[in-house]
Amino acid sequence: MMRTIAAAVLLTLGAIAGQLQVQPARPQSGKPIEFNYVADAEYFSEPDSVWLCIYAFDDSRFYPTAWDIRLERKGTSYRGTFSAVPSDAVFLLFRIVSGREYDDNRGRYWDALVWNGSTPKIGAYFRQAISYLGQGASGLPSVARRADLDRAKELLQRSIETHPDHLPTKFAYAGVRFDRGEISRSDLDETLQRLLQLPWDSTNEMQVRSRSRALRLLGRDSDAAELERHYAERFPTSDLAEEVERAYCAAARTPEEFRDRIRRFAERFTSSPNAAKMYTDLVAYYLQQGNGDAAIATVNSYPVPPGVTSSPPPALLNMLAVTMVRQDSLLKLAQQYIEWAVRALETENLDAKPRYVAPCEYRWQLRELRGICYDTWGYVLYRMGRTDDAIEAFRQCEHLLGPFASGDMLEHLSEALMAAGRREESLAVARRAIATGRAIGPTVMRFLQSSADTAAIRAEYESLRMQARPAKLRRLRQEMLAQPLLEMQFRRNDGSTFLLGDAVLTTLDGRQISLRQLKGKVVVLDFWATWCGPCRVSMPSMQKLYEKYRSTSDVEILLVNCWERVDDRTEHVRKFLASNPSYTFPVVLDLRDEVVSGFGVTGIPTKFYLDRDGVVQFKEVGFPGADVFIEEASDRIDLLLGR
Template sequence: MKKLTSLLLAFCLTLASFAQQAFEVMTKKPTPGSTIVIEYMPRNTVLQGKKDFEATAYLLEGGLPRAVEVPLKQEGGIFRGSVKTADSTRAVFFAFAKDEIRDNNNDEGYYTALYDKKGEEVPGAHAALASAFGNFGGIWGLKRNQQKGAELNKKEFANTASQKKFATEYASYLSQSKDAADQDALRKLLTERLKNEKISEADLTQTRFFYQNALKDKAMADSVAALLKSRYPAAAQQTELVAQWNKAKTLPEREEVYQKFAAVSSPANELAKNRLEFFDQVIAGMYADSGNYEAAKKYLARIENKQARANALNSIAWKLSGEGINKQPKDAKAGLDFSKQSLALVDEEKKAMKNKPAYLTAKQYQRNLDNTHNMYADTYATLLYHKGDYEQAYAVEKAAVEGFKRKDASMNEAFTALTEKTKGAKAAQAELEKFMEEGKYTPAMKEQLQRLYIANGGTQAQWTSYISNLEEAAYNKFKAELAKQMINVPAPQFALKDLDGKEVSLASLKGKIVVVDFWATWCGPCRASFPGMQTAVNKYKNNPDVAFLFIDTWENDSNRVQKVTDFVAQNKYSFHVLYDDAKSKEGNDFVVVENFKVEGIPTKFVIDRNNNIRFKAVGFDGTADELATELTAMIDMVNAEGGDVKKGF
């Protein structure tokens, strides 16, 4: 059976590598250092009919991938390109994209391993591919597939030579396995590692982590921690100081920790340097909040990473703007100074391109910088508005809005306010109507449009009909896009206790549409999403056919129950909260979140009346109204059983 499984995996790898319908590697069994020639046929892919799409090769050479733009030459319906590999290249992924539309072979990926002169995969090829499916593939939009990553790693590390050559990756693979044999192998590997008197700080740190989290061996974890402290006292001190920093709340407390951390950190230690620069950003922000701008500038000047400094400058400027064009500014004059500096640093990098990460092509990095510039320009325009310089603010905001393709609702809000100030009510109303039809608006924009409509002679009854038509058009467009995301897979069954200690099962809710939201009290995006979730809960509170369940997970606080109860009560949320079951006393692994294959929170699922998952939504970066509208649309579509079912999750 083992031989059959290996043969089957090899066959699947070959199929995926040559993806016969849309993609083919013309260079058979490419070797490290060779040039790989590819052919891509977009017919029957998401890029069919798209012009000027881009091809990128991601060379896997250990660590983060190296991105290389692949120029394409068209011959009929076939696009050909090539990329030069390095001697260290183990495998290559290819991705094709046009703006936000990406073709990753339905999340199977377009890739090939590299081969040695004997025609066998080079050592590390499968581990490299596994890293893409497990982690790095998100860079080019590849959906994480831990199971496939585990299968590839298993094939890689069946070879004892690979176990030794890629010991760190091997240890990481074993740490993620629940198999008893793999856990024994990990314990053996760590035992051997500890026999090395010259063991590095990084290996000791990883060893302690694996004992603590993978093997649940607190005694050994404490023993390694003691060894780490004696061998590398500075590292141990830094760990303790980070814990102190997290507990510190006041500016004097954090400055004290900062000075202690700086005293035990070497400039050559990149990790410690990055930590200090993070401290610089936080302290600078705290000084700016107190109005001590000179002290803030002192800490900002210490941040050598200019893009990190630009981000810190913009964060301060945004706070001083009041965080919106319709808000009261805290100090627009000071904010303008910080904002100008942030834009200057971004523009400097756009010209120099000195800090491009290897995992981005020059074009991709330039686009990232353009987006950053537009985001910071929005801050600058808001501050100009508060200073009364409406014409310049309008010009700056208009460019930023167009840079984001008119898709950022908060920017659109600033732009329509500035349009009214500089171009008049008629021009503002025209812009507002366009944004409303596209669904890229805020409540403030809706209020602005109503005011302009009534002022122009419209009645309240006419307004109701008018806005209903605009919102219906936007809603229908939104549902058409959502239909592409519909899935249809059985939901994992669960039975969990709620805040009152009552058991709630998914099976007991069969016949209802159920929204399941995985969250934790420490999760910033989760907390940010809750006003929108509360809006949705309120909308359906009297609908017996819709239920909301908020599953608290990844919460290992010893006082978890009280912490969650207090959080819900203090924020006055009317959420039906359930506690995910922890797999161990340490509370690092949880049952239901794992069964649902959740990789980050917040993650929401919309489950139909037959207990099948129809939508999965990961993360939160919008507004409360946008989230409530999205959930409403999903519930409506599931209720009507509309949309095309595409795939599972």
Template sequence: MKKITFYPFLILLVCFSCKQEEEKKAQPLTMGQLTISSEHPKPGDNLDLTYISDKEVEAFYAYMVGDKNYPLDIEFSQKDGEHEGSIKIPDSAVALAFMIKVDDKFDNNSTKGYLFPLYTKDGEQIQGSNAATSFYAVRYGSNFGIEIDEKTAFEALKTEMTTYPELQSDWNSAYLQMAFKNDKEEGKKLIDAYAASMEKKSDVSEKEYTSMLQAYSMIGEESKVDSIKKVTLQKYPKGSTANFEMIQQFQEEKDLGTKTEIFKNYTDANVKLDNLGNYMAGTLARAYYQQNDMENFENYVSMIDDKTSRASTLNNLAWPMAEKGDNLDQAEKMSKTSLDLITALEKNPKDKPDYYTKKQYEKSLKSSYNMYADTYALILFKQGKVKEAITYQEKAHDPKAQDPEANARYIEYLMADKQYEKVKDKTENFIKSGNGNKKIKEAYKTAYLKVNPTAEDVDDNLAAFEKDAYTTQVTDIKKTMLDVEAPLFTLKDMKGKDVSLASLKGKTVILDFWATWCGPCKASFPGMQEVVTKYKDDDTVALLFVDTFEKGPNREKMVEDFIKTNNYNFHVVYDLAIEDSRDYEVAKKYNISGIPTKIVIGPDGRMKFKSVGYSGSNEKLVNEMDIMIAILKS
């Protein structure tokens, strides 16, 4: 009888415990617009996601393993203003970060981002999860609008390393670098202590030697770098340090024959070429092509085993020939091969790099194909193959048509084929969307009059389209407006005078971050000169060209010579290099990760716009600057 009564009780007890466990697991966690189905997610869990928005959403997540991260796509389905999806957390993950783009802009959750630690089966936070999320926010956060105080991030990392010393082998490089950036004195002590601990070991790994090399290189102790490097090369003659040594020799060497020998040594030591080896092969291929040594060119270009790198090398050689109309048969062969390589990858994208999600990789390949098809179309056009050129230009054409120069090439081909009706329609759309230029406007007038020979309203039409374009651009630019405190700074200009941001309060201030080695920066400068000239007598507008990320002992002379040679009357100021660091003072304050970057500060002293990169159209650039200035004046 006992057994009979006890058994149902046991079943009830077990079921009650299971129910409690299920309820515990089912507790969701909401952060900003995102809800995840468990407040204590674990590696291996299936995690349901809900994101609140009635707009178009695109998302991916990164799972973290130590100081590394691996991105994966999130597939959302939308219903009644909610986007629902699910992921399976990889078993190796220690933390997660969700990146959600709404209408082409990342939701940064009030600059905090969507970062989550993971937990053990016992509900304890996984060792290293705080370090992983903090490091991710510091290293990648600015790409997604996430802000984190570097001192706070370092303290999180330090706490983890102190609490769990076993994590240090995976985190040493990142830990020592962040320690030194946070506090140079404390950082140097940690670096010396780490080096001392390595001296006591009999089996120091190359990874540990590399951590010491990077640390001492960061703090500028070259004698220690040299001695550690010597030991590393002796112990690991075919390791990564030896590879980097060969790359450095390759870059410094001027003689092509010697460069070729260095590359042979590299291939002898490495069964498969990595990014460094592909870079060397591509460099040799370009050098031999410039010497018209086609046998060696073909040999080295075929050795680039990364197909995207090989396609890029071929396109980069074909494009200038296409522009100049030189060696068109050779250019056609190169360009077609670049397209074939990308097409093969699109059909079988098995070699996706770890830093891309599947969708990101597919988009990257599509973008490359469009770029190379644009090159191929220009070559075909200059060979007189107009209809073929149109076919490939249509393949290259961006549905959003945001590149006015590519749009103009497309229209030029259609005009040559006398497709006036199509030219009329296409040019009208380009102009209305703000993606036209002078050539496109002239083509519209010609095509419109070809279709309507007696028409007298062509100029009125054009004026109406330009008005539409202005309205569209104002609306789009207003959507990108910021309202963030602009960090103050004082820098020297080319005359040695101090220029402070504080002294410019009350004006609209445009900061253009650039360097003499930056191709897109220099390409944008004719447009920026137009802006300077246009507003030179306007006391409410100031432009500062902040030279940053510029190295070399003759920096000032190099910059001044560049400005003088090109007849620019820019007000250039020199960003200050931070001692014992690769960072620059003002660039760091403004989270500048790439150049050109333009920051527009309103009369109230707050940052209103941030624009990264260059579209390729100076006319479009000038229009955008005009609109931003007008918005801030209104």
């Protein structure tokens, strides 16, 4: 039976860290920039379609304006020219993109200040500094540079030296010094109060944001909200106005009130992806409540600009079709919605692209969503008994996504072909999935059961798996995060600070260990809680993984208990393990929940894989299923071991 169909976009692969050269080193407004990017072409699944994304920040708006240039292969390098630096840009961030794969220099990105002659433009050092404050500083996952408070402070100091009257710099500098533990809370409050008395430009969004943040830090939330509301009224299409409207939507007290507010949001901000996301959240809520009629009514009420032949967002239509397809009585309606989505995606409409998304990124998002919708369409047709039509839809999905088609998508095609009596075609798809490292359990089983000669088919399977090894290693290298989290400093509620590597984990017999003590080993941390259902489901697989590496002295697997809602966590965990005597893996307690917070965990189970230097290289959220977990976890551990 077909397992899953995608209701949203697929996951994005990680960074690979090639080398990017930028000429001139001091870009000027209105002048061209030349780029030379060097990386092993084998890192990309589509090496002839490589783009450079340019995120141009100005000194007024919060979000950047995104541009792109297609890079041409020249021997072992990729080259391209950006025709002219935008006149209002003060700072540029760069990353390389190829389909779903990208290179963001291991989270560091590449960058350039924009210069006026021999001096950086006003706000250049400030925007560069802000980029080192993490995703919250940019608001966008696509430009979430790895946080570095030391670098941010250094750049803010340069900004003050070159442009001493730049007000947002002064606010940010005070905040960074406080975060670094250099000034007390009372010193911070005094500094912010003084800065709020200085003259400021009420038409500059960055200055408004700086004042608003200062007011909130001082506990004056209502004054901050009034400041933001007033700016949003004056500049109703600004980035801040959109955020104010989103906050208004989030404050709705009932689903019906939320529906009315997000409709207004979608009418005002027609190119914002947040409109579709909020509609999707509401539809998901109605579906979870079993209120299909309300979900359908919500989708049908999505506002379409006057004079535009359009539809609700295809992702929303796809989500509804995915939910309906499992009920025979709703198959016709599911078919209607998914065909509506497919038709809507036939035309590439870049007018709906958000300003901060590069054209190549947006085109890929549309291509990926189109592939997902074809997969859903095929599944609907298959459920309706139209197998030949389903096969064509599944083939179109693979054609669109190419090497990025998931194992589930290939399984759908293989199963439909087998059901249609096209055995050899089905097995050809299975071979392709296995040889590229994308095969899931049912695909493998179908292949292994396809011949009575079990020895021969097993030998062919192992040969195909060996072919998949380079592709798997490439994907693993792309996923590597290279995040030195253990060296990051955090602040406790009492104001004291600590390095994550020095945070304490406690064994069940009371011994205390720190992650820094485990340097020299490959470490797997699995954050879990006794009340977490998916955590418990994953534990038999964690036990098998532990048994596999138990005798390997330079591998440490730790299950880190966190977020328990009991008074005596140690005794509670002891009782849990006593009732599950087959679990012999090491368990430690994050008694103050400092480690789980430092790693930025928002849901469990979440696993982190650290290399011998204590650097986080892989992160896995949730549990992919026993049939794939052991193999994927082993591949990651072996890569970090250098095997």
